[in-house]
Amino acid sequence: xxxxxxxxxxxxxxxxxxxxxxxxxxxxxxxxxxxxxxxxxxxxxxxxxxxxxxxxxxxxxxxxxxxxxxxxxxxxxxxxxxxxxxxxxxxxxxxxxxxxxxxxxxxxxxxxxxxxxxxxxxxxxxxxxxxxxxxxxxxxxxxxxxxxxxxxxxxxxxxxxxxxxxxxxxxxxxxxxxxxxxxxxxxxxxxxxxxxxxxxxxxxxxxxxxxxxxxxxxxxxxxxxxxxxxxxxxxxxxxxxxxxxxxxxxxxxxxxxxxxxxxxxxxxxxxxxxxxxxxxxxxxxxxxxxxxxxxxxxxxxxxxxxxxxxxxxxxxxxxxxxxxxxxxxxxxxxxxxxxxxxxxxxxxxxxxxxxxxxxxxxxxxxxxxxxxxxxxxxxxxxxxxxxxxxxxxxxxxxxxxxxxxxxxxxxxxxxxxxxxxxxxxxxxxxxxxxxxx
Numbered sequence: 216x217x218x219x220x221x222x223x224x225x226x227x228x229x230x231x232x233x234x235x236x237x238x239x240x241x242x243x244x245x246x247x248x249x250x251x252x253x254x255x256x257x258x259x260x261x262x263x264x265x266x267x268x269x270x271x272x273x274x275x276x277x278x279x280x281x282x283x284x285x286x287x288x289x290x291x292x293x294x295x296x297x298x299x300x301x302x303x304x305x306x307x308x309x310x311x312x313x314x315x316x317x318x319x320x321x322x323x324x325x326x327x328x329x330x331x332x333x334x335x336x337x338x339x340x341x342x343x344x345x346x347x348x349x350x351x352x353x354x355x356x357x358x359x360x361x362x363x364x365x366x367x368x369x370x371x372x373x374x375x376x377x378x379x380x381x382x383x384x385x386x387x388x389x390x391x392x393x394x395x396x397x398x399x400x401x402x403x404x405x406x407x408x409x410x411x412x413x414x415x416x417x418x419x420x421x422x423x424x425x426x427x428x429x430x431x432x433x434x435x436x437x438x439x440x441x442x443x444x445x446x447x448x449x450x451x452x453x454x455x456x457x458x459x460x461x462x463x464x465x466x467x468x469x470x471x472x473x474x475x476x477x478x479x480x481x482x483x484x485x486x487x488x489x490x491x492x493x494x495x496x497x498x499x500x501x502x503x504x505x506x507x508x509x510x511x512x513x514x515x516x517x518x519x520x521x522x523x524x525x526x527x528x529x530x531x532x533x534x535x536x537x538x539x540x541x542x543x544x545x546x547x548x549x550x551x552x553x554x555x556x557x558x559x560x561x562x563x564x565x566x567x568x569x570x571x572x573x574x575x576x577x578x579x580x581x582x583x584x585x586x587x588x589x590x591x592x593x594x595x596x597x598x599x600x601x602x603x604x605x606x607x608x609x610x611x612x613x614x615x616x617x618x619x620x621x622x623x624x625x626x627x628x629x630x631x632x633x634x635x636x637x638x639x640x641x642x643x644x645x646x647x648x649x650x651x652x
Contacts, residue, residue, distance in 0.1 A: 429597065
């Protein structure tokens with residue numbers, strides 16, 4: 216008679232022990248650090264949404280604490296990881312450029328007497344982790360899915376908490392405004408646009424657009440779920456800039472789809488697709504929205520301010536002083552950012568920061584075009600999505616690892632993985648991807 220039970224009792228214990236022994240091997244073979252790195256921004260964003268001001272630890276609010284904890288977990292998982300791929304040189308150049316841009320931006324803040332919080336250090340640390348030990352395509356896709364589902368979870372949690380009256384309604388933000396889609400108000404009794412946990416309707420819209428474009432590159436139930444949730448967020452936020460960016464990203468997937476690739480002259484079809492998009496967008500702006508919802512006045516203000524210090528910019532403090540002194544004169548009486556990623560970078564950091572930002576974008580573009588030529592346009596589609604979305608809204612900056620900067624890193628990583636040296640197929644049988652992935 217067995218003292219501690221029979222074979223049926225010991226089998227689960229043996230299985231559990233084997234699973235524990237396998238953990239070090241998994242940490243060596245899988246880039247779990249990337250999962251932690253990409254999970255951190257949406258978690259920190261949601262924590263900031265719940266309580267942006269109350270100190271949680273050493274005077275830091277919850278968003279800062281969760282960002283630093285996530286970074287610590289990522290570094291810990293990075294140490295045992297052994298990479299099995301080599302990325303192209305242009306990808307290394309891209310990461311080197313963003314590191315230089317981050318150093319310059321932070322030094323500009325420091326020497327200008329401006330402040331920044333500790334989460335700014337997430338950018339160089341995460342970039343260095345990826346640069347030194349690049350992940351393979353399977354881990355990039357898995358981590359990107361985790362990032363996507365955390366965005367969806369935060370949006371759904373926000374709606375649930377809102378309906379329970381536990382948080383400020385996402386329909387009552389300062390930038391929500393009236394709903395632009397009458398049918399939504401008629402059927403769902405929604406009179407305003409939705410910003411959710413993202414802080415602004417113009418920040419919520421790009422989240423939905425990312426989910427749709429990234430979901431369109433997947434094949435399986437993930438695709439339908441991501442696209443459905445993305446459409447819901449876009450319809451609730453109704454941010455026109457995000458819709459332009461969404462259309463541009465989807466057109467890239469169309470232009471580099473297998474159907475277009477089989478044409479005798481695919482470049483002609485792509486010229487028609489992108490030319491038609493530009494013409495349609497310009498026509499709409501010219502006829503229905505010539506001021507881009509008042510942004511042209513903001514851009515004039517910021518260009519005027521930039522001219523006072525063209526090479527190194529005016530920094531955050533220069534913008535605050537400009538507003539305080541009444542240097543603004545548009546329908547936005549107190550705008551503290553340029554409503555454009557590129558103009559904002561130019562004004563804050565001058566020509567030097569803008570050149571670095573453009574160099575980073577161009578490097579990703581080279582990677583994306585090369586990957587698209589191999590039948591994997593996801594990288595290029597996400598890049599176009601972010602670039603177009605940043606033309607008329609300051610959706611991200613180089614200084615912080617926000618939920619809107621992550622898609623740019625995903626674009627770089629997906630393209631780099633497509634161009635990396637051949638590796639064994641690590642794809643999970645539960646998650647299948649199209650050739651567009």
